[in-house]
Amino acid sequence: MQLIRGLHNLDNQPECVVTIGNFDGIHIGHQEIISKLVSTAQKKGIPSMVISFSVTPESFFGRPKARLSSFRDKHLFLKSMGINKHLLIKFNKSFSEISASSFIEDILVKKINVKHCYIGDDFRFGKDRAGDFSLLEKYAVDYKFVIEKVDGIYIDDQRVSSSAIRGFLSTGSFEMSKKLLGRAFSISGRVEHGDKQGRTIGFPTANIPIRRQLSPVLGVFCVVVRKDNKNFNGVCNVGNRPTRGGTKVLLEVYILDFNQEIYGEYVEVIFKKKIRDEIKFSSFEELKSQIKKDTQSALQYFSSSS
Structure with missing residues (x-):
């Protein structure tokens, strides 16, 4: 798996299948998205790419959360699932000010050359988190890429999320955290x-x-x-x-x-x-x-x- 540190290191990027997120812990909800990503990329015969962040948006805005996985462990897990490329973007002031429409046009389309994109049902992006699935749908028509939303997963009436896992770990509920992480x-x-x-x-x-x-x-x-x-x-x-x-x-x-x-x-x-x-x-x-x-x-x- 190729690790690309920063958008400036993208050069003549071929069409690819993309997903975007922090993917902290790579729980079973993340795994569902990544499995679809890898399968679609293989069917289309183009690379799969995961975009994550070296500084999380929460940390940048002064709301750091306990991380479930180190960068090394996350990277190796993505590799084990068959991802071809891991693009690591540093979330900083200039990146935080990119509008949702500019993120789609200038980064997803022009820089990354997206052909197919998977996102979670709670995914937001762009300045002030103004971008969502409906905006991606609109641009997907204009720029001829496919956008798919992957619904959240529930276990024992609990939505699988990194935040929920942190809560279970903080109270020592390791059996429940294991169910949500998948390990x-x-x-x-x-x-x-x-x-x-x-x-x-x-x-x-x-x-x-x-x-x-x-x-x-x-x-x-x-x-x-x-x-x-x-x-x-x-x-x-x-x-x-x-x-x-x-x-x-x-x-x-x-x-x-x-x-x-x-x-x-x-x-x-x-x-x-x-x-x-x-x-x-x-x-x-x-x-x-x-x-x-x-x-x-x-x-x-x-x-x-x-």
Whole structure:
């Protein structure tokens, strides 16, 4: 899959089948759109293209949301679904001021050379979010491209959306978030060196930086750590470690019955059950005592679910 960073890197773009959105988490609603996109592109014999944003509109306008997936994970997921091109646009002041009609004419038609376009039923675009499906329908006639709207998906009377998934994750409702995502929620990253305080109390942790402003999960969890296609049970803390005076959100995972050095290796942490919220303890000894209790809770969970 080709990654194109910015509209300025489009050159002699052939006709293509396009969809546009943040696609955070690539939940089953997104997957429905992308599957249609890939199928239509294959039938027409032209490339499929997903357009997403390096800065989300919400973040640009000062309303950042917890991201469900890193850019790397999103990009790899799109690749696995058979997308040919991923166009990444930086959402900035000049882009935010492009009118809906100019977005269609100057970007979709002239720059991207759209032949067929799929959008979600709640998709809005252009300055002040003035553009919608009806406007695209009007221009599709003039510029001879096909526009299709994909209706939202409901599971257990819940509309599938990134916002709904964030809500379920924040309360530890991992079974429901799994239904909407189509897979278990996870965070991936490369293991980095930490302050190594955990090993001084018998609980060495693998530290994974969360390179996002907000995390959709905070607290202590039972997790499965996937490394080199092998699964290991663990206890994970996501937070700023208030007892140790931390300020930056970090993922720390104590892998049960594991003694390998994995610095620099890429792992996936799959969330299974929330144990508790993060707490600031009055002493390091209190923290150590609580970690023992958390570990016991995790052992009981994995024993009962095996």
